[in-house]
Amino acid sequence: MPRKRATIREVAQATGLSPAAVSYALRGMQVSEETMERVRAAAAELGYEADPIARALASGRTNMIGLLCGSLEDLWQQSLAVGISRGLREKDRYALILDAVGDPARERALAQQLRDQRVDGMIVQPVDPAAPFWADLCESLPVVAIGDSLAGTAGEVVFDNRRGVSLALEHLHAMGHRRITVLTPTMTSTPDRPADVLVTSEADRLGLDIVVATAPHSLAAATEAAHRTLDADRPSAVFCFADSIAYGVYAAAAELGLSIPGDVSVMGYDNHPMSGLLTPGLTTVDWDIDGIVRAAVRLMSAAADGGARRRRVVQQPTLRERGSVGRAPK
Amino acid sequence: MPRKRATIREVAQATGLSPAAVSYALRGMQVSEETMERVRAAAAELGYEADPIARALASGRTNMIGLLCGSLEDLWQQSLAVGISRGLREKDRYALILDAVGDPARERALAQQLRDQRVDGMIVQPVDPAAPFWADLCESLPVVAIGDSLAGTAGEVVFDNRRGVSLALEHLHAMGHRRITVLTPTMTSTPDRPADVLVTSEADRLGLDIVVATAPHSLAAATEAAHRTLDADRPSAVFCFADSIAYGVYAAAAELGLSIPGDVSVMGYDNHPMSGLLTPGLTTVDWDIDGIVRAAVRLMSAAADGGARRRRVVQQPTLRERGSVGRAPK
DNA sequence: ACGGTTCAGTGAACCGCTTCACAAGACAAA
DNA sequence: TTTGTCTTGTGAAGCGGTTCACTGAACCGT
Numbered sequence: 001m002p003r004k005r006a007t008i009r010e011v012a013q014a015t016g017l018s019p020a021a022v023s024y025a026l027r028g029m030q031v032s033e034e035t036m037e038r039v040r041a042a043a044a045e046l047g048y049e050a051d052p053i054a055r056a057l058a059s060g061r062t063n064m065i066g067l068l069c070g071s072l073e074d075l076w077q078q079s080l081a082v083g084i085s086r087g088l089r090e091k092d093r094y095a096l097i098l099d100a101v102g103d104p105a106r107e108r109a110l111a112q113q114l115r116d117q118r119v120d121g122m123i124v125q126p127v128d129p130a131a132p133f134w135a136d137l138c139e140s141l142p143v144v145a146i147g148d149s150l151a152g153t154a155g156e157v158v159f160d161n162r163r164g165v166s167l168a169l170e171h172l173h174a175m176g177h178r179r180i181t182v183l184t185p186t187m188t189s190t191p192d193r194p195a196d197v198l199v200t201s202e203a204d205r206l207g208l209d210i211v212v213a214t215a216p217h218s219l220a221a222a223t224e225a226a227h228r229t230l231d232a233d234r235p236s237a238v239f240c241f242a243d244s245i246a247y248g249v250y251a252a253a254a255e256l257g258l259s260i261p262g263d264v265s266v267m268g269y270d271n272h273p274m275s276g277l278l279t280p281g282l283t284t285v286d287w288d289i290d291g292i293v294r295a296a297v298r299l300m301s302a303a304a305d306g307g308a309r310r311r312r313v314v315q316q317p318t319l320r321e322r323g324s325v326g327r328a329p330k
Numbered sequence: 331m332p333r334k335r336a337t338i339r340e341v342a343q344a345t346g347l348s349p350a351a352v353s354y355a356l357r358g359m360q361v362s363e364e365t366m367e368r369v370r371a372a373a374a375e376l377g378y379e380a381d382p383i384a385r386a387l388a389s390g391r392t393n394m395i396g397l398l399c400g401s402l403e404d405l406w407q408q409s410l411a412v413g414i415s416r417g418l419r420e421k422d423r424y425a426l427i428l429d430a431v432g433d434p435a436r437e438r439a440l441a442q443q444l445r446d447q448r449v450d451g452m453i454v455q456p457v458d459p460a461a462p463f464w465a466d467l468c469e470s471l472p473v474v475a476i477g478d479s480l481a482g483t484a485g486e487v488v489f490d491n492r493r494g495v496s497l498a499l500e501h502l503h504a505m506g507h508r509r510i511t512v513l514t515p516t517m518t519s520t521p522d523r524p525a526d527v528l529v530t531s532e533a534d535r536l537g538l539d540i541v542v543a544t545a546p547h548s549l550a551a552a553t554e555a556a557h558r559t560l561d562a563d564r565p566s567a568v569f570c571f572a573d574s575i576a577y578g579v580y581a582a583a584a585e586l587g588l589s590i591p592g593d594v595s596v597m598g599y600d601n602h603p604m605s606g607l608l609t610p611g612l613t614t615v616d617w618d619i620d621g622i623v624r625a626a627v628r629l630m631s632a633a634a635d636g637g638a639r640r641r642r643v644v645q646q647p648t649l650r651e652r653g654s655v656g657r658a659p660k
Numbered sequence: 661a662c663g664g665t666t667c668a669g670t671g672a673a674c675c676g677c678t679t680c681a682c683a684a685g686a687c688a689a690a
Numbered sequence: 691t692t693t694g695t696c697t698t699g700t701g702a703a704g705c706g707g708t709t710c711a712c713t714g715a716a717c718c719g720t
Contacts, residue, residue: 347699347700348699348700348701349700349701350699350700350701350702351698351699351700354698354699360697360698360699361697361698361699362697362698362699365698365699384705386705387705387706387707388704388705389705390705
């Protein structure tokens with residue numbers, strides 16, 4: 001039978017102090033060393049543990065941070081979420097992890113729900129960074145954006161995608177590839193996606209002939225999408241804007257009996273741990289995931305503690321060459 | 331500027347009713363259709379949204395379910411967590427995901443914290459199912475255990491590990507393997523782990539010569555552990571008690587220049603989506619992850635809504651043969 | 661000895677919602 | 691008409707903390 005928890009008033013009773021004094025003492029403010037000790041002892045004695053709900057109601061702070069992911073079907077984003085969740089826990093906060101599954105409408109709804117839930121702040125990987133609601137959101141609570149910038153006041157851990165795309169396309173170019181299909185993550189109705197623009201302009205610069213298509217993150221769905229790409233007018237290389245999608249290409253290639261990189265080269269983006277295990281290893285653009293996690297957690301903690309809110313960390317990618325990109329056939 | 335949220339009193343004011351009536355109306359109890367309509371309209375008008383914190387304090391229910399994972403370094407468990415989180419969200423609950431990283435002490439601490447956080451229930455993958463605190467916990471809130479049974483009142487989605495182990499070892503036996511190393515997930519100080527017992531007894535039955543060792547879930551660490559195993563007195567097959575660990579064996583084998591299954595056969599356990607993508611594909615014991623997710627969510631929802639608490643779902647495994655287990659060399 | 665600061669601690673009003681006990685009116689049964 | 695039951699709705703007391711305004715005492719320099 002779960003004995004009812006002790007309340008602050010009981011501790012007050014036990015020490016002969018007022019509830020207010022106990023409240024202050026437990027948070028180490030405004031009281032003498034001696035009282036503090038007395039309160040601590042009594043609290044320990046009674047097994048007192050402050051109720052986070054009551055505390056949240058009174059103080060307006062919940063110790064929870066919303067983590068709004070772009071799409072948790074992406075293994076890399078899963079790792080990111082797990083890492084951030086762990087990082088926040090170390091700072092004594094809880095992460096409320098939600099998944100927008102690449103849908104801007106859902107993203108909007110979840111952001112709203114998270115705010116209603118009274119989180120102290122939000123870490124988001126915006127699906128639709130241009131959506132207008134971000135500005136309002138950023139005003140009502142600290143927000144840290146990962147990947148893309150957000151209008152309004154927000155911390156940012158942005159990726160130098162320009163450079164990432166360069167790295168990838170330049171390597172493909174150097175290996176002689178000219179006809180390339182780019183597979184970017186499917187998102188419901190986001191117009192003018194920055195990734196597309198970047199890829200197109202970079203391809204132009206290099207004189208590449210590219211086709212942009214989309215593919216979902218989940219292995220089964222990505223495989224299907226890749227299948228269509230490879231079936232049709234086959235390019236000499238496929239550049240996937242997420243390693244998860246590249247996995248789909250591997251699967252499709254296997255089904256079609258195509259060899260990588262013999263028949264088609266594959267370039268990834270992320271460098272998920274599994275990418276090195278495939279045969280051949282996936283050549284990909286590496287983003288230091290630990291660095292991203294640390295930066296996001298640090299920015300969020302600072303912001304939630306009332307510190308600086310506007311702060312920008314830029315992540316630089318590196319090319320991780322493995323075996324999936326070969327010389328283009330003549 | 332985030333306009334202050336409307337409170338229930340303002341809605342009461344607007345409709346000329348008492349706060350109590352509004353409270354009831356919004357939850358569809360005890361009031362006439364007409365008032366209900368009136369309240370709804372006023373609420374919509376004012377943009378009223380009930381404050382979950384205040385509600386939680388007053389009612390004692392938070393709409394949050396704690397999800398205590400054994401080790402999120404395991405990709406399969408990551409998938410599980412993501413799935414459950416999504417499933418709970420569909421039932422209008424939030425998941426608070428925590429990671430025990432295979433440490434019973436940490437598991438205990440986190441369970442405690444989750445309870446302090448006032449979650450309505452917990453879904454756990456017990457690291458140490460025999461720990462005594464589970465009984466108390468199960469008494470104070472609904473608990474659904476995944477994988478292992480828990481003493482005390484709790485819903486359970488248990489795996490027929492006996493059968494899973496049989497499936498794996500029998501297959502290895504059938505393929506002629508006699509000297510087998512079993513790699514089970516590392517956990518800090520759990521004595522008499524059920525998995526070990528199971529494996530040992532099953533191996534005895536089949537007349538297998540097994541060595542049990544442990545390996546962590548993370549790829550890097552698992553690789554190192556696998557390295558040690560393969561370096562030493564090499565078995566003809568390795569049975570990994572988690573696909574994540576098998577991935578480490580693949581990596582180690584590659585480093586050592588060993589071929590799978592030529593030099594060593596590998597058997598997994600879980601069937602993570604990536605397992606089919608490796609070369610050769612990982613032969614593994616498949617647990618229907620969607621089924622597990624659905625069952626866990628269903629049991630938890632029912633229990634948290636005050637329904638049946640004791641309920642047991644048993645999952646049956648199937649063998650998924652791919653190419654990583656070959657005939658043992660003579 | 662005196663006004664002016666600190667310091668430690670108190671009371672009471674919240675925070676915004678739920679819920680219990682009860683009341684008033686409508687309606688049916690006796 | 692009286693009594694009893696049902697339906698709607700009300701008032702007020704919580705839930706368990708935090709925080710603001712304030713008091714008394716001690717301490718300070720002059």
